[in-house]
Amino acid sequence: MTDTLSLITSHNPADPSDVLLQIPAPGAFASIEAVERARDAQPGWLLGGAAARSTALGAVAAAIDTAGAELAELAVREVGKPLTEARAEVARTAAIWRYYAQAPYEPVGAVHETAAGPGLLLTRRRPHGVAGLITPWNFPFAIPSWKAAPALAAGNAVVLKPAPEATACARRLAEIAQRALPEGVFTALPGGAPEGGALVSAADVVSFTGSTVVGRAVVRDATARGIPVQAEMGGLNAAIVLPDADIEQAAAHIAAAIAGYAGQKCTATSRVVAVGSALDPLREALCEALRAIPVGDPADPATVSGPLIDERARDRAGDAWHGLDVLTGGTVPDGPGWYAAPTLVENVPAGHGLLHEEVFGPIAALLPADDVAHAVRLTNSVPYGLVTSVHTADLDAALCGLDGLDTGMIRINAPSTGVDFHLPFGGAKASSLGPREQGRAALEFYTAGRTYTLSPTGAT
Template sequence: MSHFTANATYLNYINGQWKAAASGETEASINPARKSEVVGYIQKSDARDLNEAVAGAKQAQKAWRKLSGQARGDLLFKAAAALERRLDEIAETMTREMGKTFPEAKGETARGVAILRYYAGEGLRSVGDVIPSTDSEALMFTTRVPLGVVGVITPWNFPVAIPVWKMAPALVYGNTVVIKPASETAVTCAKLIECFEEAGLPAGVVNLVTGPGSVIGQGLAEHPDVQGITFTGSNGVGKRIGQAALGRGAKYQLEMGGKNPVIVAADADLELAAEATISGGLRSTGQKCTATSRVIVHRDVYEPFKQKLLQKIGGITVGDGMQEGIWMGPCANENQLRTVLSYTQKGIEEGAKLLFGGRHMQGAAFDDGFFIEPTVFEEVTPGMTIAREEIFGPVLALMKADSMEEAVELANDAEFGLSASVFTASIGSMLSFIQDMDAGLVRVNAESAGVELQAPFGGMKQSSSHSREQGRAAIEFFTSVKTVFVKG
């Protein structure tokens, strides 16, 4: 049974009230599997709405920070329960808004519930240390204090998990939040914010403002009353956000692109490696910052691995993610489809050999959506565009290596360093990969995509601003250390 209501209008959530944008303008969020279907209308906000939201968050933070960690955590537990009750509805909205399959959307929403519960528990965990003083009659210790108002800027590819893994720690540590989600998935975000409202968070603690990134996202980064900015998205936008925050001394956290390699060693389990390469590279239509993009295979096993990979890819079903039996949905929007197609064309022009797919899908089931075939190139060299730039689509680039050392060197030959995986039975190969791979997340005999919510997540090089999200690491960004010296 569908929980979905088409064509509804979704408002901003500012200081505990659902409000239309001051401009009076809205824009449509459409279904990428059926672009004639409007999922909902969202507010086209401007600086007036943003200023009102930040003012509300600033005022609310005074009382919010004075609550005990447990009291804040209890409200996150209630938000988790609300999200769990509405899991199917919110997952269906996600599938209709950005295209990932319904089972994937349900999995992501369940992960959002788990993240909320994890951070709810943070309200009772340690926030400092006692440090011996040189004065025997004094007590010295550290504690942690919230930043204040935190601006949260999130992408469309994980419209529940990423907002939650940013908002939940920000809130439990005593900050208030203004979130600006990607417009493509703003309806999903509005339903997520309804769960916080249902949980009874005080007015102004969580605020939602939708609108253009150049206005609302940049406005958050530049706002004098926003003390922290946490951003996930493209490198170009991330750099602008970071520069704006740096210019006024605000704390910033940037999670950006990836060009993630998988290495298949000569002694790899080829069946496992092929499965994981497809899952890591093509699930969610390759629209993950941790998606496998480069597949570096030892020459001795290249042909059998390639045959397994192509055989499995040949069985992938593409279509509307709400339909049973569909493995891969559409690109999330028309711009993303055009981008992927342009990279495919560039790969052909630069001399890579197209082994599979690469076409914009046509026919009755596909004409109203942004569907593309899963795509595999071989004879890819390190200098080619498809080996260097993030495509954010279902495109795999196969490369050969003569040794583990060469494979790791090829894997490191990228400006990004988010995630990487290796398939091998050799402990020596595993250990050298773990030590030598320049990536924030390295996985052995597992796909490159995915990180567990209790573990730190972030990248090296151009993938990140060197901070880490999720797990206990989140406390480092969302709080400041205060050192206390007490003498009687």
Template sequence: MNIFPGLVADSVVISHNPSDPNDVLIELYGCSPETVTRAVQRAARAQPAWLAVGAAARSAALHRVGDALEAAHEELAGLLVREVGKPLTEAREELTRAVAIWRYYARLPQEAPRAVHEPTSGPGLLLTRRRPHGVAGLITSWHFPLAAPSWNAAPALVAGNTVVVKPAPEATACALRLAEILKGVIPPDVLQIAPGGPEVGATLAGLADVVSFTGSSEVGTAVVCAAASRGVPAQTEVSGHNAAVVLPDANVARAAADIAAAITGYAGQKRTSTKRVIAVDSVLPKLREALRQAFQSLSARDPNTTEAVCGPLISKAARDRVIHARDSALASGAHVLAGDTRGRCEQAAGWYVDPVLLENVPDDHDLNRRRISGPVAVLSKVEDFDGAIRAANSGRCAVVSSLHTSDLEKALTAVDRLNAAMVRVNAPTTGAEFLLPLEREKDPRKVWEKERATMDFYTSTRTVSLLPTVSA
């Protein structure tokens, strides 16, 4: 299935089923830079007419997109399971979220605040309006193949921008299916898909009027620098080395269940997955046992079952990285606290690894220094609350930190002191709310923009003065 003509033969996109790599969902030639350029040009030509239809018509179109996605709910959930290995229950939840996103942004234009002021002297009006940038270039990842494009495309479109999406190669089939659904709802060239590899993303980032990127920190930095050199707004969503802190007064059984789910869910590949568990000294023995119990029912399994929590990893390379990190930690003196390292799942046809929680991992090991995408995490001990905060903040660019405690004062203190975009108290690190903005701490790339903040990102402010004619 090709969205564009003229695809070049040196950029082949192949999408495999992670639970059965012999099952190839899609194989096509990725876009050339010239093809991406033509797509952006078509989007630029379509943008004035899309803006001119008015906010009500754009809102109605977004409502229809939500209805169309809802009608295809089970088909699309099955596609998510097949293409990216997302467990069925979670795939259904992603579709429900995607539908809610389109419907939510459909109503925002009527609610968006606009300021009206009196001039400093004399009669007239001073007001502000939000105006679209033009063409939005969306470079998306495979982690949420339908929800992630939705929470960027929906606000961009309803604000009057047109959109070109470069999906991750691993999620190309999902992106093309989304485009097919939207084709019957919105005008031609208002949303286009540009499949391909890094060269497609680089070309799109160099041409679009506003850029949103989801992926690695290194590439995100390059995207922001390229956009800044052109004076173009850019936002990025990158991974976090997220920590869960457990204090002695926590409900340990509940904390362990939340933490285990956040380590293993979607094979530990979410950007909000827990990678470090930090326990204050006195709670450690009880937490160890609770985590062992919680992990017992969370082994990797076929994502097509409703019982599955941990499915396959996205690729063989991803699986190999997890196995290497785990085994090198064990070779360095770490030991397994919970989970399985006997490699039974690793012999399966799919890219499976059983979840594992390690203890006594050396401080300088990769698992303590950077995020490894997979169902592997590290448990460490600290002496007190202050030590727990310092340990949580030592991680590289945490997206989320969780704190498990029954002490309200400590919870409120942690909210102020934890360097994370989101702090979740007595909850897993996973589970970002699309209704609220999520802004990264101490990171020049800055954003996971949501809710009204997204509307602001995809528009610029125009100040208008309306003054009466002065007689000659």
């Protein structure tokens, strides 16, 4: 029995008449029960030792590799991810599990000399217990994996609450993982706000990726309980182009970061800051590059920009460019599916929402800057600070003149999109709250430090 009558419905964004699943939401009590089962299973998972955890995570990686084609097709159908990008995400997902499969063998502490007298001082990191993971729909395999794999490697059990739009993907990932893991160690629990809120109220550590509004509520509730929490939220990312940049290359990188996956990435570029004389050639090159972006059926390997996740997202993109000077795009194609053309606008008023709020669609504003200092001020003028891409041939400008950027990640002569799973991921200001995730930083987040004093019997 559930404590809610709501339904979880997953549509194909390219063909909304195609319903992947429609199931009752399990309700808040189901989250509590899942955490209790995970808490019962966690001690045995930890005591099984490093070799058992390493072997299990490696088996998950191998199974993902084996099911790669099927998983990519599921991501195309459920969240509208273009096939080529879906295949890359699945490959990265397997690599994430393989990377963390080595983590159980990593040192978890250190031995120190006492200040005086015999004995030992030890530091040791131990798992929190049950990790509650709340994930978005746009990376339905990679984001749950880069949260779950390090949590499991460190000896935690995991309860995953995916976004409703990615329920089928999460359930399939759980099926694969559960074949390699002990019962109760990994649970995927479908649902929405009631299930997510209950998970935060019961888990021992919480990791969230999603909207800023929900992320702040998650941090507030977890902090009130005194448990560790991290939240990865919005981005309003800028690409800065200096006059000495390779304009054609910069335009290609920026167009891909604006329109790839219809701009539905927290690392997508939504503001393009052209410094000085870069403005005119960049305007022309970027418009040409955006017009060349293949838009269409995500199942077509040539497609770069597919549908938005739902009708509301498509309408939000259209509202964003309404009344502005549209350089290219600015249309909603006819036919089935929730599509919007890759769009570039300019002369955007300073108070316009496009310059202060994340749209999560294939649209960006072109902004002029007098010099590098002005570009930095424009970039920093928003509430978010996730990633900035910088395009220049001048290493001094990249390392020194742009040192004032208040973003967590800076990518030189590369798109704002794209992350390395073995390095810390996160931003500044409203983009991130709490510790970083991914890489070794994730292992630290999912464990707590212990300090031991060992004194021999009879020591004074």
